[in-house]
Amino acid sequence: MKLSTPRWWYVRERDRAAMPMTRALLKPASWIWAAVTAGKIARAVPHDPGAPVICVGNITMGGTGKTPVVQEILARLRARGIEAHGLSRGYGGRLAGPVQADPALHTAADVGDEPLMMAKSAPIWIARDRAAGARAAALAGAGAIVMDDGHQNPSLTKRLSLIVVDGETREGEWPFGDGAVFPAGPMREPLAAGLARADAVVMMLPADLAAPDRELLALFDQTPVLIARLSASSPPPTGPQVAFAGVGKPWKVERALKAAGCELADFVALPDHFAYDAATLARLAARAEDFGAGLVTTEKDWARLPPEWRTRVVAWPVQAQFEDEAALDALLSRAIGQPL
Known part of the structure; x- marks a missing residue:
């Protein structure tokens, strides 16, 4: 059974009264997780696959907008004649790989939702063994490999390591919580350890947020920061809508739809990578009928829908737009060894 991302992960130390006792009980497990991760990285001998690897990773659990960044980098490289391929573990899929995701042959149950979504615009390889992938x-001719996730995976030599950070801060919520490592908090590893291996941070902001939080920016004073925004590739559907999302932070999808002017009649939050079954889809359809509304979801969720449902649900796509595209291109140029 998949569980939803706990909101209490993102409670700050100064808001201790809002923290559940669960966090304190999970602290010992978080110390073990951090030690195992650090040991794995320290002992690894990275492999050079013969093409430059650009890693787009996280230092937190949950959604940060990492996949749209991967899509943007793939698009920028391919638009300039670089045969860029994507590489993913294929989370949620049954195939171990290496195999190239094919939307005409595979489903999300085979290769995972994100690879299936990205494979519409670039070659995407699935491999549990990242070095083999x-x-x-x-x-297969890749001139550059863009790895979706893998900042804590030391199996490959990386020419460029980017960390995507959720830059949205709100009262009572902080992207790193109190800095606790999983399962006591959202961190995959301590912040300092993750930043030490990063070439730059991509701070992802919602389209309606004017500027990043200064206190958050100050955490990265020794690491270059690129500001990017998640913006809609197309407007949301008109009329009342029942939206649903099974992503890392579903509440951010609800906010984004409202900010884009969607007339939300209801929003249903589901666990990340939720597998849509007939009963759940029937409940969503009944909810929409109650409100006289349509159904809308993310592209990632839409990729997991059964084919017969895809005509009944609108996929709402988003994309990453960088404020300083020249800075991004400079990093990519150094990674691939040629000007963009």
Whole structure:
């Protein structure tokens, strides 16, 4: 059974009264998680697959907008004649790989929702063994490999390591919570350890947020920061809508739809990578009928819907737009060894 991302992960130390006792009980497990991750990274001997690897990773659990950043980098490289391929673990899919995701042959149950979504615009390789997947991509002619996730995976030599950070701060919520490592908090590893291996931070902001939080920016004073915004590729559907999302932070989808002017009659939050079954879809359809509304969801969720439901639900796509595109291109140029 998949569980929803706990909101209490993102409570700050100064708001201790809002923290559940669960966090304190999970602290010992978080110390073990951090130690195992650090040990794995320290002992690894990274493999060079024969093509430059650009890693787009996280230092937190939950959604940060990482996949749209991968899509943007793939698009920028390919638009400039670089045969860029994507590489993913294929979370939620049954295939171990290496295999190239094919929307005409595979489903989200085969290769995962994010790879299936991205495979519409670039070659995407699935591999539990990232080194084997990167070798397969290089043998298939990849001139650059953009790895979706993997900042804590030390199996590959990385020419560029980007960390995507959720830059949205609100009263009572902080992207890193109180800095606790999973399962006591949202961190995959301590912040300082993750930043030490990063070449730059991509701070992802919602389209309606004017500027990043200064206190948050100050955490990265030794690391270059690129500001990017998640913006809609198309407007939301008109008329009343029942929206649903099974992503890392579903509440951010609700906010984004409202900010884009969607007439939300209801919003249903589901666990990340939720597998849509007939009963759940029937309940969503009944809810929409109650409100006389349509159904709308994210592209990632839409990829997990059964084919017969895709005509009944609107996919709302988003994209990452960088404020300083020249700075991004400079990082990519250094990684691939040629000007963009």
